[in-house]
Amino acid sequence: MAYTAYHFATIQHPDGVKWDELPFESTHLIKGREKNLFVRSLLGQGYHAMHHFMPHVPWYKYHRVWYLGNNIFSKQPIPERPVFGKLDKNARKKFLKAKEKELSRLNVKIARIEEVAMNIKTYFLEPTEGKVLPKFSAGSHIDLELPSGIKRSYSLVNPPFEQHQYQIAVKKEENGKGGSKELHEKVGIGDILKISIPKNNFVLYEKPKRFILIAGGIGITPLISMAHRLEELDKHFEFHICAKDEKEIPFTYELKNWSFAPMVELHLDKNGKPTIDLSAILSKPDSETLIYVCGPKVFNDWILSSAVDMGWEKNQLKQELFTADASAFDPPREFQVILRKSNKTINVPKNLSIIDAIEMQGISIDYSCLQGTCGTCVSQVIEGKIDHRDAVLSEEEKLMNQKICLCVSRAKGDKLILDL
Template sequence: PTRYFPFGFLILPFFDVVWIYWAFTKGRYRLSKPVLRWFIFTSIGFLAFYIYGLTIFWYEFLILFIIPTRLGIAYTAYHFATIQHPDGVKWDELPFESTNLIKGREKNLFVRSLLGQGYHAMHHFLPHVPWYKYHKVWDLGNNIFSRQPIPERPVFGKLERNAREIFLKAKEKEISHLNVKIAGIKEVAMNIKTYYLEPTEGKVLPEFSAGSHIDLNLPSGIKRSYSLVNPPYEQHQYQIAVKKEENGKGGSKEMHEKVRIGDILKISTPKNNFVLYEKPKRFILIAGGIGITPLISMAHRLEELDKHFEFHICAKDEKEIPFTYELKNWSFAPMVEFHIDMDGKSTIDLPTLLSKPDAETLIYVCGPKGFNNWVLSNARDLGWEKHQLKQELFSADAAAFTPPKEFQVILRKSNKTITVPKNLSIIDAVEMHDVSIDYSCLQGTCGTCVCKVIEGEIDHRDAVLSEEEKLSNQKICLCVSRAKGDKLVLDL
């Protein structure tokens, strides 16, 4: 209707007729039982609907059924399809821009009647999530979705006809990398320095969420990922902490020995693979060594939200804990508890700390692989559910950046060989060859797309499979993981 404003609105009461006509004449379907049933029942329903109008009760049928339902259909079509969809924007191309939020939604009576308007966005963000789970997904991820570039528009009025082109041009202008200046360096623990990064252009840096990291390009060409330590509400600077490892791969040594105040370095915009889900009532943060860094940012955010949380910090020696003075003096200091090893063993009492599983609590763990496995194993044994346990592995010398490469997937059941370009996921490439795959989150967090691997080495990039499953090399998350070699043979 917006394309032919205002006359296009006249078709709203009959949008179902237009849609059914389009479905029968231009729809592209694969012949299957569900499609066949749909065509049969739709045809029978419409025939019965209009044959009834030819009976002696046609007047009652018109007044009591036809007119009310047509008005209801017009209202539904307008608030669900028309005003919430920018013209020409598709969810698979621009998922966050493919639905509108309506201005004045708190006051306008019409807008308040748009039941589930916030959930409507889920239809675009995660189109394969069942409709009856929209409210749950929205609640779990609202702090993430609400920060996305969802366009707004008034209740009435003409939409931009070139919305897609406008959004695409805006995307092209978005920065993925930027230059920052080393504004300060401070030693915060034994062999650990914190670096203060400030913008070289403009007054603020791109915003970030708790748990985020940046990819940092060192002068030698080495790329390393470092968690942001400072509160998420700070945009005048980024703060990272780097532990010097003599036996590392060189990144931490170069940071400590060669990077100086005033140096200009190239970094990526913040990314987040360790998301803080803000809906639960209580949080338990457990850090091992330098794994404390993303959890500090989370602690700042939880305090800002006035959430109840505990912050447990484990280390071999107090001298190895960064920001000790700050942790004892920040406003959330009462929530912090230090656990220093004795006789080579951690002093944290996990059986007591995790003895009472609670559905309204999330556990966040960050540290070396062995530490994470130990904490999470105890939590599972004590009855905590898998979805309540969040972890990020933290190597001493931050993980090296490994850009994706092209490879092939061989689908054993479908008898197809498909090339997966470096800029596409396995799911994207496979679906382009008409092979259907069940999936949901597209972020490696739900497990819907897990598939059996018959042959080939896997580059695991998900947060679903356990360490044992990853080491077995028998399962893969098709939405994010890739091949380490040139090919994978899948049971598809």
């Protein structure tokens, strides 16, 4: 009796998952159903899913029907489990999360590509279905999945009132992790890419009367979208752009021709030194102004600490970081991650992040910026030395070696054991 209940009812059904809510996930396939003699002796129950989809099919035909219809059943997200072992109490939560993530992705077509500065291209992404894309707010970014499967996060540049397209600008990093190179070299007009719906970790608070936007290099991208929005709101703002050379600033033509051109001021380095005069720009702190800064960490730190020194309140300062130059770190090496809760060992090749490698195994991870700047992907490490490459964890946290940003950080040795 107990044997029958275990094999014909208990192990077939993920804990708490109901057919009405998650039909494909409401049943298990049993590992070894093809070749393991014991599993094959379970009267077709290795393919119990067939009983859910086609209850009129007798058990001895489950195996054959499974492969009919151009493998339609085997393409569904039906979870697998071994015959023996504990039921996963969090199954429903995990499946719902994965489904939510799937629904938050959409396909877009590359409609146009333009070179907008030295090594910087802008990409216009249009919907593949219908005419509009989900609305976004200034400061938003999208996660873009490249043909190789790796994901990168890019700020939206275009005005937030546009819904017929998204626009991103990407600098090719020769010494980067490969995402920008792949986009520049392997993606062309007409290609279809998967993206996330826009997310915003760099919100433009629209109530204040005045705004100071300060960009360092490619950090200009979210601030352009903000400038469009501030202009639409008829707010007073200044837009300062710092760069080594004018050739490195994207959209120089547009910056001179957009209607907010009079608010824009370029500050080009002289003799390798920045020329922006912070003592003039930040000299009069006032409670009706917000300062938005976007650039590399050293740049942001410099601007924000200068502002604090000049009397600005910390809550008036908003920043978004661009990941540190990858050449500042050792070249990435291959290593393994062991997921203790999921009982999986996954190889992380040198061109993939831990998130990329884990997600390619069908395991869903929470993330947002994919640049080591928001903290969404921070996870607990049980064993192994961490090679920290993020801008989220404090120096103390990094020294404790207990938390890792899965989107950018790596292992110092051959493996990391994660509490996942």
